[in-house]
Every structure is written in structure tokens, then in C-alpha cells.
Amino acid sequence: MSTLVIVESPTKAKTIRNYLPSGYRVEASMGHVRDLPRTASEIPAAVKGEKWSSLGVNVQSDFEPLYVVPKDKKKIVKELKEALKNSDELVLATDEDREGESISWHLLQLLKPKVPTKRMVFHEITDEAIKAALTNCREVDQRLVRAQETRRILDRLVGYTLSPLLWKKIAPSLSAGRVQSVAVRLLVKRERERRAFRQGSYWDLKAALSKDKSSFESRLVTLADKRLATGNDFDENTGQIIAGRDVVLLNEEETLALQARLTDKTWSVAGVDERPSTRKPAPPFITSTLQQEANRKLRLSARETMRVAQSLYEKGFITYMRTDSVNLSQQAIAAARSCVEDLYGKNYLSPEPRQYKTKSKGAQEAHEAIRPAGQTFRTPKETDLQGAESKLYDLIWKRTVATQMAEARQTHITVHLEVEDAGFRSTGKRIDFPGFFRAYVEGSDDPDAALDDQEVLLPSLKQGDTPECTELSPIGHETQPPARFTEASLVKMLEKEGIGRPSTYASVIGTIIDRGYAQRQANALVPTFTAFAVTALLEQHFPDLVDLSFTARMERRLDGISTGEVEWLPYLSDFYLGDEGLETLVKTRQDQIDPGEARTIDLDNLEAKVRIGRFGPYIETEHEEKPVKASLPKDMTPADLTPEQIEQLLKQKLEGPEKLGFHPEKGEPIYILLGAYGPYVQLGDVTEENKKPKRASLPKGVAMESVTLDMAVELLSLPRLLGQHPDTGCKVQVGLGRFGPYVVHDQGKEGKDYRSLKKEDNLFTISFERALELLAMPKGTRGRRGTKKALKELGSHPEDEAPVNVYDGPYGPYIKHNKTNVSLPEGKKVEDVTLEMALPLLAEKASTKGKKKTSRAKSTTKKKTTKKTTAKKTTTKKTAAKKTTAKKTTKS
DNA sequence: CAGTGAGCGAGCTTCCGCTTGACTT
Numbered sequence: 001m002s003t004l005v006i007v008e009s010p011t012k013a014k015t016i017r018n019y020l021p022s023g024y025r026v027e028a029s030m031g032h033v034r035d036l037p038r039t040a041s042e043i044p045a046a047v048k049g050e051k052w053s054s055l056g057v058n059v060q061s062d063f064e065p066l067y068v069v070p071k072d073k074k075k076i077v078k079e080l081k082e083a084l085k086n087s088d089e090l091v092l093a094t095d096e097d098r099e100g101e102s103i104s105w106h107l108l109q110l111l112k113p114k115v116p117t118k119r120m121v122f123h124e125i126t127d128e129a130i131k132a133a134l135t136n137c138r139e140v141d142q143r144l145v146r147a148q149e150t151r152r153i154l155d156r157l158v159g160y161t162l163s164p165l166l167w168k169k170i171a172p173s174l175s176a177g178r179v180q181s182v183a184v185r186l187l188v189k190r191e192r193e194r195r196a197f198r199q200g201s202y203w204d205l206k207a208a209l210s211k212d213k214s215s216f217e218s219r220l221v222t223l224a225d226k227r228l229a230t231g232n233d234f235d236e237n238t239g240q241i242i243a244g245r246d247v248v249l250l251n252e253e254e255t256l257a258l259q260a261r262l263t264d265k266t267w268s269v270a271g272v273d274e275r276p277s278t279r280k281p282a283p284p285f286i287t288s289t290l291q292q293e294a295n296r297k298l299r300l301s302a303r304e305t306m307r308v309a310q311s312l313y314e315k316g317f318i319t320y321m322r323t324d325s326v327n328l329s330q331q332a333i334a335a336a337r338s339c340v341e342d343l344y345g346k347n348y349l350s351p352e353p354r355q356y357k358t359k360s361k362g363a364q365e366a367h368e369a370i371r372p373a374g375q376t377f378r379t380p381k382e383t384d385l386q387g388a389e390s391k392l393y394d395l396i397w398k399r400t401v402a403t404q405m406a407e408a409r410q411t412h413i414t415v416h417l418e419v420e421d422a423g424f425r426s427t428g429k430r431i432d433f434p435g436f437f438r439a440y441v442e443g444s445d446d447p448d449a450a451l452d453d454q455e456v457l458l459p460s461l462k463q464g465d466t467p468e469c470t471e472l473s474p475i476g477h478e479t480q481p482p483a484r485f486t487e488a489s490l491v492k493m494l495e496k497e498g499i500g501r502p503s504t505y506a507s508v509i510g511t512i513i514d515r516g517y518a519q520r521q522a523n524a525l526v527p528t529f530t531a532f533a534v535t536a537l538l539e540q541h542f543p544d545l546v547d548l549s550f551t552a553r554m555e556r557r558l559d560g561i562s563t564g565e566v567e568w569l570p571y572l573s574d575f576y577l578g579d580e581g582l583e584t585l586v587k588t589r590q591d592q593i594d595p596g597e598a599r600t601i602d603l604d605n606l607e608a609k610v611r612i613g614r615f616g617p618y619i620e621t622e623h624e625e626k627p628v629k630a631s632l633p634k635d636m637t638p639a640d641l642t643p644e645q646i647e648q649l650l651k652q653k654l655e656g657p658e659k660l661g662f663h664p665e666k667g668e669p670i671y672i673l674l675g676a677y678g679p680y681v682q683l684g685d686v687t688e689e690n691k692k693p694k695r696a697s698l699p700k701g702v703a704m705e706s707v708t709l710d711m712a713v714e715l716l717s718l719p720r721l722l723g724q725h726p727d728t729g730c731k732v733q734v735g736l737g738r739f740g741p742y743v744v745h746d747q748g749k750e751g752k753d754y755r756s757l758k759k760e761d762n763l764f765t766i767s768f769e770r771a772l773e774l775l776a777m778p779k780g781t782r783g784r785r786g787t788k789k790a791l792k793e794l795g796s797h798p799e800d801e802a803p804v805n806v807y808d809g810p811y812g813p814y815i816k817h818n819k820t821n822v823s824l825p826e827g828k829k830v831e832d833v834t835l836e837m838a839l840p841l842l843a844e845k846a847s848t849k850g851k852k853k854t855s856r857a858k859s860t861t862k863k864k865t866t867k868k869t870t871a872k873k874t875t876t877k878k879t880a881a882k883k884t885t886a887k888k889t890t891k892s
Numbered sequence: 893c894a895g896t897g898a899g900c901g902a903g904c905t906t907c908c909g910c911t912t913g914a915c916t917t
Contacts, residue, residue, distance in 0.1 A: 176906080631895075
């Protein structure tokens, strides 16, 4: 007989197994094992008729929750029950936080152990820590469990009462929740600010100066003792200088006049300031900061980051990746310090070991910070990691090592210069001692700020010096709207407000994109029309729930419940059934909200109204007392909608499409239109016999206004024949597809062989020779930016002669043969792999592929192939908050 | 796919947090 120990994850099970005496069996629960029913199909027949059953909480009977074992956990629960039969003791060793405690309690409820049962907790997986934990077991903490249950019920009540309201009033399948609705609201509020933003412009002078043959730059800052206006002096809503600011605002003419007046005058140094400063390294990674940095530095999404981190964790390279604690164990600090000494020397070591304090709201700190695993850290070079794994490990390693390095010391130098009545300023920075800069500098959402960490050298100057001015140029500036949220800045904001947990940051972003509340544009998250409509409704009728502080208030109550100071039932009862409770509120508002109004989006200074319809957003306005409606392109967001575009759409609707001219050979008219999939051109009219005239989308980045008749004719002639392939005699054509321009070798029954054109190729001018060259390139190497190359070529497959190669992927190296991919066998390195080794692996993979269950019970709601329109207008907007961009103007 | 913005109306959609698997380039 033995003791059964249950933890959450198989990896944790594997590691603690090594520290436990023999006779201990360790199994994983795989997270929560019971939950409220997720969908109608999970509700037991016995209660299906009850009014409350769709909530999964009997709100009339003391909020009694209805727990079920979800389908994917049934097998695990069964296995745990089996394991318990052969044990004479049960130890529950889940995390010591609210959710972990709850998992233990649910296990007790499900397994109903007849043998002695203990609750064991530990924060570090070391021999001593685990032995100590074993002798220090306790009971399951019922208060903590109750706090979790209260959290669970509250989230369910919010989500499952507000979502149905949205289905009735706005569109089916929409969702609302304590976390996602606040996240969406943040995006919407920022976009409203951007829409309300009015640009301001101002001018100044830039001087190139030199002293003792070294040159430096200087900016005009004062004129006749008055400060020159900068971006911060502008009111974002008017584009004018904020009232009461005593500043000089120069326009272009005035600046040119000043330039002329100051040219060839004498410059003198009025003073030099030197200000030393120090900088401390950033704290070690937690889930949120790791996601932010990986997004900024590696351009990984939160989800990708977590996938890669999980893999590193499973392979034993890093500690657990879902954590909100910045704590480092003593061993970790020692390991980091020894890395610093070995690689950078004693000088670079911080005098004292550095330990950080967690400061985000509601952190539960069941784990350590994210750091390289082990008593000694493997340097990135010592690992055989590849691709994203290698890059992420490098990031984690550097950040951790940097925490034990000395502060950086730098000096900021400001030189004040005078010429006539104009004051100029030069700023420089000298790094006196780089300290942790040697290992790691935190990234920034603002690309301009990255320059902050670079040295800017000035020649040595002192008061009374007279440097020579070699160039004086006027510079125009425009103020920029507040930056959109990126994944990184959204996660940062949510984390700061204590909204969401480490395990959910990535999925929150996924949810708001899946539900159609936001689109990813470059690295930014852009809210949709639906997001505007839903946010407006929630703000108007449920302001408390979408307030940033709602979660923090809830957390305080939950803390109270876990200490016994607050009673859970009155809290829930008041929240849901009270006079101003959620149920009451939803019932009264349900009758008040007019669906037509709720579906209408109020946008400033637009003549037409935008409404959410069955087929997506459309605009509606009146023309000669009759309503006119027109669809908006699918991926258009409120940000892109301008009065001109509305006019274009309505004109097209009222007067028919705009005619570009007539086809030179066919004589038919050619039109340009804006459709649901972006702008396109059309040859001929829609008639009875020709219901589908020839159409062609505009290539990416081409504006509607810039399309000429010639271009339209060319587009409509696609796919264009280039010639006959010398090997086969088959057609070689060039065309424009979903993924941009391509060449195709059409071998009839043999199939079509496609290649995308490269950046340097032009769809209209590409030569036949170049097309053949592209077709001759191997296909599998298309990859990202064409950089994908095989790590090792194993040879050709005996069956079909197709190549079998080893490639590098985000989950490590893998073997590829046609469409079959298989990871390298455990413990094997790229160099070791041979064709002989690969063939059986590929064969096995190919066979399991075929007989895999296809059911998966409509797992993800709608897995539509996300079609991207070819003609998306990519307006690359500058995203520097309140920053200004310089507009170079030529010296006259 | 290149226009629509209604309803005959069953039954369903939906939350947050804990986990991995199977998947892919």
C-alpha cells in the first residue's frame, strides 16, 4: 500500500516524485476537476426544467452551485479514483492559493476518501522544502474554498445574465463578463479619445553645432525669455494651446524668419548642468511582464509566449510560467549571482542580494517568479534550444541575471546656448558604469523611448565657449493621438488593476478577438463597431460592472471571506437579488432598452448612423426622405470610418458605382466599388444574362482614389499568361490572390504549383524568366519572410522521393515529409537524426493521423477560415502617445 | 461571395480560472 499525492500538473508531479520517499505515488488533476455546467448539454436532466438551471446556480436556494465533471475530466477523475483504491493515505498538494485550495476541496468531494487525508503545501521544489511540507500538513481551508466559490458564482452570474441581454438587444452569441467587458471598454475608451483628438502643429529650429571638430545638435527652447511650445502644451480635444500656458507658438513663416535672423550670428554657451542618476534592474519576470516583453521584443502574442514558455517549463528549463510573484528563492539568487561573477566579474555584482516585492493588486503568489530552473543556471549558449524557445529562454535568463547586477550609473548633461534672444538646449547622456545594462534593458511600448538607454555624447563645453553653427533648420511637428493598446499594454493595465489572473491574460485577448470585439492591426488592438455598441450599453446600464475598480472591490470582499470577516451569502445575495442587484437591474433594463437604439453607434461628426445588422455593421442615412443603407467593409473599424468613405459608399448606392472609363478592347464600362471585402473593380454591368461580371480586388495598400483605368484593365486581365513552361509545356501565369500576387504553373491533372511573388517583384512587370526562377525554388521554404531553411536535410523518402528534412519550429526542431510533421525523439539532437530514424516515426505519425477521432464535439464554436481581404488599407499610424513626430522641411 | 438589414421560430449561444492535449510551420 502507498500514499497517493495529487498535484495540478504532470510536470509538477514528475519533479516532486524525485523528492518523495518510495511508496508515494504522485498524480495530476490537470487543473480544476469540477465546475458549473458550461453549456446546456452539461446540465443534468433532473434539473433541466428548473428556471435557474441555465445559470448552474440555484439563486433561490442560498446560491447553491450545481457542479459537474466536465467531459474532458471524466477520465482523469476515474483514474484518480482507481489510484486511491490502492492507497492507504491521500495527500492533496495543489497550490496554496484560492483556486488551488478549491481544487483540493473538489477532489475531496469527488473521491470521498475513506483513508486518512492531509493537505500539504510547499512553495519550492527542493528536497528540504518537500520533506518539511510532508511533516507540516493541515486541513483544507474551508474559508478559502468559500472565497473561490463566491468568485466562481459571481463571475457566472455576471456573464450569464448580461450575455443573454446582449443577444436580445444587439446580436446573438455576444458575451459580457467581469474581465472581458472591462478589457473591451479600455480599448473603446482609448479609441474614442483618438476620434476626439485634434491635431496641433508647432515649429522650432534644430541647429547643428561644432566645437573642436566634434559636432552636436541643439534645439530652440526659448525666445525672448519665453518658453517655446511643445506637444504637451496642446489640448488634445481642440488642437490648440491649453488656455493659460505662457508659451511662444511659432508657425512655419515665423520660424523661417527666425532662421534667417539667427543665421551667421554668434553662439555662446550660457551654462552646463550635469545631473548624475542611477537605475535599478527591473524585477524578475512574472506572467504579465513576460508576455509584455515577449510582445515588445520578440513580437510574440500573449498566447504564443505562453505556449513557448510551457514547453520550456516541461523540458525543465524554466520555473512555472503562470505566476504573479516576483519572489526568487535563495538558490535562484545564488545561481544568478554566480552567473554574474563568472560572466561579468565581481564589479558587476549588486553589493547585496536583491529581492523584489510584488505590488500588483490581489496577487496570490503561490509560485516563484519565472526564472531559469535549477540550482545553477544554464546560459543560453549551453542549451540546444532553437527558434522561439531559445529566444524566450535568453530573455528570461538575462532578466533574472540582471536582477543581481549592480545599478547602472549615468550622467545627464544639459548645455544651455544663446544666440541673440533665442535660447537653445542640447542634452547628452554619459553612461559612467553600465551595471545591469550589460545584460538586460527593459523594452518599451514606445519605440522612441528605447533611445533613452543609449549614450548621447556631447563635446566638452563650458560657460563662455562659442561653438560654431554649421546648419540651422526649421522643423515642423504635429501632435499625435494617444496610442492604441497593444497586447502588451493591455495586459499591463489589466495586471495593474488586478483584473484577470496569470492563467487568463492570454485567453482574454483571444476572447475579445474571437467575439468580434477587437481586431489585431500590426501590433495594436483595434475595437470594432460591435465593441462600441456593447460598451455603450454596458456603460449606460451597468456602470459599476464595467468600472475598472469592480474587480478590486470584489477581491477585497473575497479576502474578507477567506479570513472570516465577511459572510459570503449576504454578499452574493445583495449583489444579485438586492434592490439594486443584478437580477433586478437586468429585468428592469430589459424592458427599457430599445434594440434599435442599442444597435446604433453614436460617432461624433458623422452624418450617417452606423448600425449593427445581421450581416455586420452598415451605415444608414436619409435621402429624399427614404432610408439608404450600405454595408461597411468587413474589417473596417470605427477608427477607419471617415466622412469621405461614408460619402463614397452612399454615392455608390444612390448613383451606382463610379465609372473609371471603358475597356479599350471590349468597350464595356469599368467601375470601381467598395464592397464588404474592400475595394474592387468590375468590368461591365450586372444584367440578367451576366449576373456575375468579372471583378478584381485592388492589391494591398493601393488606395481607391489612386486607381487609374490602365491599372483596372491590368487587374481585370489577371491571371495573365506569361508563357509555356520549358519542361512541361504547361501554362505559367501570374495572378493576385488572397495572399497577394503569385505565379502558378498549371499542369492540369498534375495539379497547380504556386509561389508567392517576393517583395521586389512586380505583379505587372514580372518577366517569364523570373517566374520560372520562383517556380524552381523549393516550396516548403516559403515560411516567414522567406528565411525558413532546413536545419538538416535527411534525404528523399523511398516511397515518393519527396525530401525529408529537419526544420526549426516554435516547439523545437521537427522532421517534415510532405505534410507530416513529427518532433524529434526524446533526447535526440538535430545532428543525431538520420533518414533511417525518421522513416518509422513519420509512418507512425501518418497512420495515427488518419484514424484520429474527428468528433471533438464542435469544440470551438466557429472555426471559420479567417479570410483576409486582399485590399486592406494599411494606414501605418504612429503610435507614440503624446509624442511628436518631426517633419523634415527643406531649408529654403 | 460583391447584396441584404425581415422572421415560421426549436434550441442554443455566454462567464473566469485551473490544466494539458493535439495541432502546426
